[in-house]
Amino acid sequence: xxxxxxxxxxLSVQEGDNSIINCAYSNSASDYFIWYKQESxxxxxxxxxIRSNMDKRQGQRVTVLLNKTVKHLSLxxxxxxxxxxxxxxxxxxxxxxxxxxxxxxxxxxxxx
Amino acid sequence: xxxxSQHPSRVICKSGTSVKIECRSLDFQATTMxxxxxxxxxxxxxxxxxxxxxxxxxxxxxxxxxxxINHASxxxxxxxxxxxxxxxxxxxxxxxRDTGRTVDSPLHFGNGTRLTVT
Numbered sequence: 492x493x494x495x496x497x498x499x500x501x502l503s504v505q506e507g508d509n510s511i512i513n514c515a516y517s518n519s520a521s522d523y524f525i526w527y528k529q530e531s532x533x534x535x536x537x538x539x540x541i542r543s544n545m546d547k548r549q550g551q552r553v554t555v556l557l558n559k560t561v562k563h564l565s566l567x568x569x570x571x572x573x574x575x576x577x578x579x580x581x582x583x584x585x586x587x588x589x590x591x592x593x594x595x596x597x598x599x600x601x602x603x
Numbered sequence: 604x605x606x607x608s609q610h611p612s613r614v615i616c617k618s619g620t621s622v623k624i625e626c627r628s629l630d631f632q633a634t635t636m637x638x639x640x641x642x643x644x645x646x647x648x649x650x651x652x653x654x655x656x657x658x659x660x661x662x663x664x665x666x667x668x669x670x671x672i673n674h675a676s677x678x679x680x681x682x683x684x685x686x687x688x689x690x691x692x693x694x695x696x697x698x699x700r701d702t703g704r705t706v707d708s709p710l711h712f713g714n715g716t717r718l719t720v721t
Contacts, residue, residue: 525709534609534696534712535647580646589635589700591710593647 503600504571512597514564514581521583525591526555526566529578538566538579568599576601605631607699609713616687616720624682624716626697632677633699637710638670641694653680677702687720694718 504510516524523542527535541548541555541564548555554567564581578598582591606629616622626636634655639647651672652660659672671683680699684691694717698710 527712532715532717534607534698534714537709537711540709590637590649590652592649595646 500595501598501600503602505602506573507570510568510571510575510599510601512566512568512579512599514566514594516562516564516581516583516594518583518585518592519559519562520585522586523584524555524557524564525582525584526553526564527580527582527593528575529580529596531577535580571599571601573601573603575599605629605699605701605711607697607711607713609697609716611716612714613717614719616718618688618720619686621683621685622687622718624684624695624697624718626680626682626699626713628678628699628701628711631699631701631703633680634677634702636674636680636697636699638672638680638682639696639698641696641715643694647696650682653682655680684718687718689720692718692720 523540525540526538528538529535539550539553539555541557546557552569556565568575578596580596581594584591608627608629610625614622636653638650640650641647649662650665653672653674655674655677661667669685674680694715696712696715698712700710
């Protein structure tokens with residue numbers, strides 16, 4: 492079946508360093524991808540998204556890269572801060588279908 | 604920014620009772636809302652799509668008679684867990700997209716409801 496998954500379930504990064512969170516997806520028909528951040532006991536918070544016709548998009552301290560050839564998505568967080576500690580989910584969607592499919596999540600821990 | 608409010612944030616109930624969870628879009632209208640369930644250390648699993656003024660659409664394996672969804676207005680959807688059992692204990696999260704925006708605009712999530720059935 493179609494799925495969106497992550498390579499690394501946990502990631503620890505020294506404060507100030509850059510982090511990269513990866514995601515593999517299997518549905519080549521996906522039209523857009525979204526990264527969400529979820530802190531403990533809270534709902535997911537939108538970080539950044541990218542359409543399938545793009546291969547890179549930058550936000551504030553975050554960059555999303557999309558490699559459709561290998562069906563791979565990554566989230567780069569620059570100059571990590573303690574507040575970046577959370578679980579990060581990738582999700583994929585299709586135009587005309589409002590549902591999102593979520594990946595398994597990666598727990599990012601920033602070491603002070 | 605768009606805000607989705609979910610209530611209650613935590614609820615403990617006895618086995619066999621029913622629990623209602625509310626999801627409100629505070630500053631936008633949503634013809635469609637989504638209900639997810641999340642078990643500890645797992646991802647979000649879509650349970651159902653709530654459609655304003657019509658029946659909800661349930662994902663495969665989700666019992667519609669157990670998880671009653673009502674979407675009576677453009678800003679409110681409710682999920683009622685009927686005859687709750689301990690295995691229904693989970694984190695329930697709703698989400699909504701601003702109807703006035705494009706189809707790929709991000710979903711906004713509530714802060715979830717932690718349900719514990721004893």
